[in-house]
Amino acid sequence: MRSREWFSTAFVMCALVGLSGCKSAPPPPDRLSQLIAKGSDLFFNETFGGNGRTCGTCHPAENNFTIVAEFNPALKENFENPALMREFGLILENLDGFADLKNTFVMRGVPHVLGLRNSVNSPGGPRTGWSGDGAPGDGSLRSFATGAVIQHFTKTLNRVPGVDFRLPTEDELDALEAFQLSLGRQQDLVLPLRLKGTVPKRGQEIFLDNKLGKCNLCHVNAGATANLGQGSLGNANFNTGVEDLPDQPARLTSQKVPRDDGFRTPGDGTFNVPPLVEAADSGPFFHNNAIETIEGAVAFYDGEAFNKSPAGLTLAKLDPEGKGIELDGTQIVAIAAFLRVINVLESIRQSIMLLEASLAVSSSAERARLLTRAVRETDDSTGVLTGGGLHAEAVAHLHEARRLADRALRSHFFGRKHTEEAIREQKKARAFLVE
């Protein structure tokens, strides 16, 4: 995965000229854009003198910055569990200390790193990682890379700086933070959207109904902040009972999967709220990758594990009738349909951004990489819609957009024409989803 300049170029250009269009040549890179470009290079290429991993090893751009269940273990024992990593995309974390590596660890999924600008801050300080305490130092996103290098990049389990890895410099931490903050959405949605699909529209109503779906209490505007009625709590932690789910995939194996106690050591059982806009194409879901589908993830909140959890009981206390979350199958599917549609709207936004960026770059290599990325985003869009049996007309336009972007990729003379047509098709697809 050498050289990801194209990726930073896309985001840099959008940061410079806005998301609506890149018709003219971008202005010369400023300090921020240089920082983002440097951060991108570090993210995808820098091993920090360790075992060969980069940040991009587990957060590949090709897969929405989250891991696929396949990569090579670099250390044999007490570093990773190859079986769980390969089958379920779970990685090993020593969040409760390094004193007993054989027995004290947790197995966690890899969260995507999109939309971090909207999902890290809370009044009590920044929240990173699945339990909100993923970073050493001051606990900030900027410091996260230092902890990641120590946990995941080490050559041996001694974890000696200067021997097993080198720690990121202050400048590198600045660049990595800038790059990560540049990824994905730069602002939260404002719900309700004027959706066109009957089922997604109903899903949005249920999502926003604080007496029925109650989703918007902890995922305001389908983001990662909570508001229980007294103003924003920022990005909060809750114990939603995910650890109490029966038949968790990893625990169905013969592998050791200790209970994950979440935030702090010893943990208080709480985990951090992720944003939902990016959810539908970035499963599996929850900190332990317990559920594969977005429908299953929504259904979790109708189940016993959630409704008997501290968070579930809290919602019941807030309810005038003392009810937790009670949804029927059609309502679960409707909420999931809504989440699928807002995910696709974001993927379309990114696709258009990438296509427009490809029109503005002079390097043919960068152009090809931007178009390739747009093709993958478009594949995400079609997969998410077809997976929910949604918006066949939009899917047809997305297929056409993909075909055109692919042709643009291969065409020496008509690349611009095909790219512009692909943008039009993306916009047509979007018009079927939202007014």
Added chain:
Amino acid sequence: MTVRKFVVALVGTSALLWGSASAPSAQKMTEQFIPIGQSPGLSGKYTVIGKLQSVNAQEKTCTVAATTSATSDALNVRITERTKIWLDRSKLQQPNLEGTIADLRPGATVEVKPEGHQSGVSSGPADWIKVQVPASP
């Protein structure tokens, strides 16, 4: 449920959840492996680096004379059951280890992170203390 009960439940719940949200969120586990003076966002801002002047193991206190500090010239440190003590053996190119109060000896170079993110504190409980193990002479 009456409106009053609903409001009470709401306030109580918010307080409960707020308590969780406002708790310190830095991770201590990988902090152990970061050498003195290199903790991102903390060293030079919220920590005191200096020499241990005195240690009272019975009262679980120690005094640090700051050589590099953004907070104070001297720090009277209280060691609680929450305080982590780590032996920084990076100069020996050896893995850092968990330590105890017995590892705090006058003259040792230490970095102390007081609890909370407060500047200018001169005394209080420590979040963590790193003790430098010098390279062999």
